[in-house]
Amino acid sequence: MSQSSDLIQSAQRTIRLELEAVEGLLAHIDADFVRACEMILASKGRVVVVGMGKSGHVGNKIAATLASTGTTAFFVHPAEASHGDMGMITKEDVILALSNSGTTNEIVTLLPLIKRLGIQMISLTGNPESTLAKAADVNLNVHVTHEACPLNLAPTSSTTAALVMGDALAVALLEARGFTAEDFAFSHPGGALGRRLLLKVENVMHSGAELPSVPRGTLLRDALMEMTRKGLGMTAILETDGRLAGIFTDGDLRRTLDRTIDIHTATIDAVMTPHGKTARAEMLAAEALKIMEDHRIGALIVVDNDDRPIGALNLGDLLRAGVM
Template sequence: MTNTENSFIASAKRVIDIEAKAISALNHRLDAHFVDACHLLRQCKGKVVVSGMGKSGHIGNKIAATLASTGTPAFFMHPGEANHGDLGMLSKNDVLIAISNSGETAELVNLLPVVKRLNVPIIAMTNSRQSALGQHANIVLDISVEKEACSLGLAPTSSTTATLVMGDALAVALLDDRGFTSDDFALSHPGGSLGRKLLLKVSDIMLTGDDLPIVNHHVSVAEALLEVSKKGLGMTGIVDDKNTLVGVFTDGDLRRILDARLNLHTAKVAEVMTEGGKVAHPEQLAVEAINVMETFKISALMVVDEHRQPLGAFNMHMLLKAGVL
């Protein structure tokens, strides 16, 4: 490496070391104040409103989003806009998380008398309990750092990282206390890939009715192949005279019988099908069906009820199209 490249690496390592120490120091501040903050947020009957200016505002926005997505209704309020009307967002049942490293940010401090008049409790994230914010707050969470990672000691770096981690600690502590589950998480993320993986069921994607590939076990291999080709799933279900699924016939089965040189028009599909076969159920999560398909190297599955009566079918392409893969 050149001297310049070594300098880049050295600067990066110094930043990471400083910020890691700032985060580690938070462990010693998780005391009764943190517990009180958790109780206050847990008992909040309205919304958790997070506010901060500048870099603290960016961090506050993220904390509000994390709280909201983990079961604590929350939103961000810009203190500058709040001074010009947006303070109407705040109601008496809310809790305010106010973020200011110095505790003296003018736009935020100007809001405090009105917030107190509304009788809205304040959780302050600041480095000074003696600051204007610290003195107005009901609970103070200490997010002070020994030094910023910026070599000039000016750019908010360690302090914003510590604030973000404290916010995450609050959100996850509340999540654990509520017994928030992956299903709950998915409900607040329905549009993303995570939501699709956690919410989408087999019944949401399977083909049904006339699109369902099904033949009776008495038909010839040639007739079964016609059904496979017509329905486009690379397989067909085989049912008995009571419409119970007794097996499947797939592209793989076809390759095996071609090697055996069977007469496709006279051989019965029941003679060459895969008996039984792996199946899915309509209420099963699509992601669970994927695990079965990958484990057994299957590209398509029949969907049946508790009596193995066929209800639907799907393949990997459909899962891919649905965004589950």
């Protein structure tokens, strides 16, 4: 019991210290933060993030967050930069250098070359009087009083503060650029949001020979054969001019059987749902899903501007596409 209590107290102490570190950042969101944002917004290049050790891991995450929220960015290991990777950085770029001490040797070694090339630099340090902070065009102060580590040695509170400052920078830039949910989706095409905001009905619908359709007057049994051949659990019914007359689905079949209609002699006209809900090819797949959900239906016919069927889709198609 005593050990359990000690473990809980240790964890709570860590969280409290890191909360204090993050709260302390509020005082450092000042004119220098504004200048850093303006520098990046005015740049014609990329944000190149550098950092060693734990600061490097945080830098990698900051670069990824910037890149996914509208600010082109990537991470360069400072030690590798001294051995050729400096060639990846151009004069139009902005360097974001992370070092809690502000004296990390691998980054300080790069300073003369950065200055010679005239590359703008933002430092993110815990010591505004350090070599790196003074060499930078702008310094973002992420000083913390204590690390959460009881020895005050392992980077804990300091890396959390750096990470949060990076998030603050990314979000401020996102809002300044007017970055939208659709822009975010283009950076995340494989994610759920990307599929919801980018995938259109035309990307998932069945068209051409895969589209089940029969003309008005078709016997119900023949319409059922068409549904079986196409395997979508539905068929479109067409007017003589090719426009949509109605839709017949598996659900309609179940309701038809309840009416004791002779499926061998009845025509599709007597049992179809007249016209029915439709979708457009250019519509977002997520919009088609909402139509299905709102009207509690499992399939949609896709029509063109003349109300002629050009495709069909069902809930299974949207499920396989990852829209739901």
